[in-house]
Amino acid sequence: MDLAYTDEQNMLRESIEKFLASEYDLTARQKLVSSETGFSGQHWQTYADLGWLGLPIAEDFGGLGGDLVDTMIMFEAFGKGLVVEPVLSTLVLFAGALDIGGSEDQKQAYLPSIASGEVQGALAYLEAAAPTDLHVVETTAVSVDTNYTITGTKSVVLHAASADHFLVSARTSGSADDPAGISLFLVPADSDGVSRKDYPTVDGLRASELVFDQVKVPQTACVGNLGEGLTLLQRVINRGILAISAEAVGAMQVLYESTIEYTKQREQFDHPLADFQVVKHRLTEMFIEYNLAKSLCMKATMLENQRTDDAQRHIHALKFLVGKSSRFVGQNAVQLHGGMGMTEDLAVAHYFKRLMMIDATFGHTDIHLQAFVG
Amino acid sequence: MDTSFSSEDLAFQKRVRAFIDENVPSGMAMWTERSKWFEALREQGGWDVPKWPEHFGGPGFTATQRYIFDSEMGKQPTPPQLPFGVGMLAPILMNYGSEEQQQRFLPGIRDGSVNWCQGYSEPGAGSDLANLKTKAVLSDDGSHYLVNGQKIWTTLAHIAHWIFCLTRTSSDGAKQEGITFLLIPMDDPGVEVRPIITLGGSHSVNEVYLTDVKVPVENRVGEEGKGWTYAKGLLAHERSGLAGIQSSVLGLEKAKVNAEKIRIGGGTLLDLPSFKNKVGVLEAELLALEFTEMRTLARVAAGGDPGPESSILKLKGTEIQQRITELNLEAAGMFAAPWGHEAFGPDFAHGATQSYLGGRATTIYGGASEVQKDVIAKNVLGLG
Numbered sequence: 183m184d185l186a187y188t189d190e191q192n193m194l195r196e197s198i199e200k201f202l203a204s205e206y207d208l209t210a211r212q213k214l215v216s217s218e219t220g221f222s223g224q225h226w227q228t229y230a231d232l233g234w235l236g237l238p239i240a241e242d243f244g245g246l247g248g249d250l251v252d253t254m255i256m257f258e259a260f261g262k263g264l265v266v267e268p269v270l271s272t273l274v275l276f277a278g279a280l281d282i283g284g285s286e287d288q289k290q291a292y293l294p295s296i297a298s299g300e301v302q303g304a305l306a307y308l309e310a311a312a313p314t315d316l317h318v319v320e321t322t323a324v325s326v327d328t329n330y331t332i333t334g335t336k337s338v339v340l341h342a343a344s345a346d347h348f349l350v351s352a353r354t355s356g357s358a359d360d361p362a363g364i365s366l367f368l369v370p371a372d373s374d375g376v377s378r379k380d381y382p383t384v385d386g387l388r389a390s391e392l393v394f395d396q397v398k399v400p401q402t403a404c405v406g407n408l409g410e411g412l413t414l415l416q417r418v419i420n421r422g423i424l425a426i427s428a429e430a431v432g433a434m435q436v437l438y439e440s441t442i443e444y445t446k447q448r449e450q451f452d453h454p455l456a457d458f459q460v461v462k463h464r465l466t467e468m469f470i471e472y473n474l475a476k477s478l479c480m481k482a483t484m485l486e487n488q489r490t491d492d493a494q495r496h497i498h499a500l501k502f503l504v505g506k507s508s509r510f511v512g513q514n515a516v517q518l519h520g521g522m523g524m525t526e527d528l529a530v531a532h533y534f535k536r537l538m539m540i541d542a543t544f545g546h547t548d549i550h551l552q553a554f555v556g
Numbered sequence: 557m558d559t560s561f562s563s564e565d566l567a568f569q570k571r572v573r574a575f576i577d578e579n580v581p582s583g584m585a586m587w588t589e590r591s592k593w594f595e596a597l598r599e600q601g602g603w604d605v606p607k608w609p610e611h612f613g614g615p616g617f618t619a620t621q622r623y624i625f626d627s628e629m630g631k632q633p634t635p636p637q638l639p640f641g642v643g644m645l646a647p648i649l650m651n652y653g654s655e656e657q658q659q660r661f662l663p664g665i666r667d668g669s670v671n672w673c674q675g676y677s678e679p680g681a682g683s684d685l686a687n688l689k690t691k692a693v694l695s696d697d698g699s700h701y702l703v704n705g706q707k708i709w710t711t712l713a714h715i716a717h718w719i720f721c722l723t724r725t726s727s728d729g730a731k732q733e734g735i736t737f738l739l740i741p742m743d744d745p746g747v748e749v750r751p752i753i754t755l756g757g758s759h760s761v762n763e764v765y766l767t768d769v770k771v772p773v774e775n776r777v778g779e780e781g782k783g784w785t786y787a788k789g790l791l792a793h794e795r796s797g798l799a800g801i802q803s804s805v806l807g808l809e810k811a812k813v814n815a816e817k818i819r820i821g822g823g824t825l826l827d828l829p830s831f832k833n834k835v836g837v838l839e840a841e842l843l844a845l846e847f848t849e850m851r852t853l854a855r856v857a858a859g860g861d862p863g864p865e866s867s868i869l870k871l872k873g874t875e876i877q878q879r880i881t882e883l884n885l886e887a888a889g890m891f892a893a894p895w896g897h898e899a900f901g902p903d904f905a906h907g908a909t910q911s912y913l914g915g916r917a918t919t920i921y922g923g924a925s926e927v928q929k930d931v932i933a934k935n936v937l938g939l940g
């Protein structure tokens with residue numbers, strides 16, 4: 183066992199933190215949030231140039247061949263900076279799916295251009311009928327000659343507007359809630375029959391409602407085995423959970439630290455707030471919650487890295503715990519800032535909103551607790 | 557002791573229900589038919605101001621009637637009344653204001669034609685309200701005060717006609733002494749309002765800058781230097797009003813309906829054991845809190861003060877409100893995210909996000925929870 187970061191990992195963390203310290207204060211971030219695309223294309227290129235976009239991509243495909251621990255380190259740092267670029271969609275979900283289930287040709291076609299920053303992707307899986315049931319897929323892909331025709335609606339597709347390609351879950355056989363018969367297809371964003379309604383999200387990102395109306399893709403667009411997409415989807419979502427959990431850990435760290443700072447400096451009743459025992463204990467509890475989340479995030483990431491049998495169970499426990507601790511840390515950060523915690527001028531509000539949405543993303547606490555206890 | 561209603565009380569309950577059925581507006585009419593609703597309430601004999609004493613045109617409800625009235629009103633949404641005038645300033649004017657002030661201000665408060673805002677908090681005076689620094693200096697001829705300072709978190713200052721302010725007229729003695737209660741028109745050239753945007757992007761609170769504002773002494777409520785005592789009595793009223801118990805009962809029912817719309821596995825979100833348990837815990841606590849309020853009302857009816865026990869209602873009531881917003885947020889799931897002009901997903905999703913974010917303030921304003929606990933510990937339990 184070795185829980186220490188390697189030199190390379192420390193360098194990665196430092197380089198991201200250095201970038202964020204110089205380029206990503208709240209004002210700069212909010213400027214990106216309210217820009218037309220919602221993030222910076224220039225930053226995106228910088229991320230590619232610094233090797234971050236190639237981090238989890240195999241060396242054969244122009245990447246650095248990093249593992250899930252490397253991704254965790256990167257997302258923890260992104261969480262500290264409230265980064266808005268579509269790294270989750272493109273790198274973890276889209277490239278992740280190709281990494282796990284793609285053919286050599288598919289990997290060759292997409293991964294190098296993702297690592298170089300030229301191409302972005304998004305995962306379109308969520309449907310309104312049962313948003314947290316991965317196996318409920320009403321979107322269909324019907325085989326016509328050598329093509330498939332995809333029809334259906336996908337909701338809250340993160341960063342769909344900037345994506346060049348979508349990975350879409352669709353049913354190739356079975357009824358709408360059959361775990362078998364789900365397949366994943368690569369669909370160019372500019373295909374005929376694709377329409378989008380784009381919107382900003384409450385936590386400063388972008389998402390879309392995507393409608394596929396008889397969108398034609400070749401058979402070769404199928405990623406992984408036909409009809410076995412659910413397993414692949416679950417694995418991709420697991421990686422997504424690990425990434426946003428690490429992001430939450432980073433965000434929680436900023437929140438507990440800045441709440442300590444604030445309560446040390448804000449005086450009421452002729453004392454700094456941090457002098458009051460209730461406040462001290464609350465800050466201590468925030469610190470403990472953060473640490474528990476961080477521990478489980480590390481463990482679950484390492485287990486999934488090794489693909490152990492108990493990895494899935496740990497991932498459910500992690501998503502539950504991250505939701506619970508994010509809520510505690512987020513709510514108390516706002517509470518202990520008093521009225522100031524409610525203003526959009528302070529970073530606290532923005533970390534709070536991001537943590538709120540991380541809890542909702544890929545299933546909230548109760549769902550994962552249920553899956554964990556079985 | 558008996559929890560059943562007398563036949564008079566039952567008759568009263570029937571009357572309230574019949575009135576509501578006949579008069580309550582819904583949907584957009586909630587806003588367009590507001591004044592009609594309040595007029596109709598008024599015609600019933602002061603139902604528009606249920607907490608005002610008879611002497612000032614209130615209905616003179618018994619404690620049981622108040623309880624019945626509030627419960628029935630809470631069973632459906634009704635047009636909201638801005639809290640600052642009817643609920644907060646009016647009781648102060650009734651208790652400490654001059655007859656001239658009562659005649660001048662109460663009618664506009666009652667019919668809603670004059671909006672008030674509450675200018676207590678300052679950048680350095682939040683939980684420690686007595687630390688306030690806004691200065692009011694009496695002119696040599698004793699005709700007016702010259703007011704300078706800054707208020708913050710002033711809810712609805714941007715639509716208010718008047719602000720009731722705590723100001724400092726003396727720095728001698730304890731902080732609580734030397735505070736004076738003044739009424740200031742918002743259209744005074746020395747009053748400047750700057751918006752503060754809060755979690756979720758809404759504008760309800762403001763900074764209010766007061767620069768050389770001349771306030772005639774006629775606008776002072778009660779005696780100079782006694783403002784703290786007046787405001788403190790009012791805060792107890794404010795707190796019991798903030799518990800929102802009936803709207804939580806209603807809100808919890810709504811949250812269950814919402815959760816039932818969300819399909820999970822073979823059932824709905826409401827079938828998920830950990831979710832269902834949260835609902836159950838809230839239901840049980842609300843039953844208890846409702847009756848705690850009843851006990852507080854009974855004490856008031858017997859001539860007592862809502863007193864420090866009102867802190868219990870505020871503390872638990874706001875915490876429950878927040879937990880209900882969490883249920884809705886959870887039901888909204890990823891559909892809590894869309895934040896544009898168009899709504900997606902379940903019909904309640906957008907509102908769920910807004911309520912969750914805005915609701916964080918309920919344990920901060922009107923006395924933050926941590927400080928409420930100090931109040932209970934000190935004034936009820938006699939601890940330090």
Ligand SMILES: Cc1cc2nc3c(=O)[nH]c(=O)nc-3n(C[C@H](O)[C@H](O)[C@H](O)COP(=O)(O)OP(=O)(O)OC[C@H]3O[C@@H](n4cnc5c(N)ncnc54)[C@H](O)[C@@H]3O)c2cc1C
Pocket residue numbers: 448450451455458460461517518519520521522524673674675676677679681682683684708709710711712761917920921922923924925926927930
């Ligand atoms: C949405 C909103 C609307 C408002 N509307 C109005 C209004 O209309 N008019 C008005 O005058 N004011 C208004 N307020 C102000 C409100 O009353 C104050 O925010 C509140 O009193 C807390 O003060 P503060 O924000 O300065 O926080 P602080 O007093 O700085 O408190 C910050 C945190 O420290 C904790 N704390 C403070 N002292 C102690 C202690 N001794 N022991 C333990 N913990 C402690 C508090 O509980 C809180 O969690 C509003 C506030 C909000 C958020």
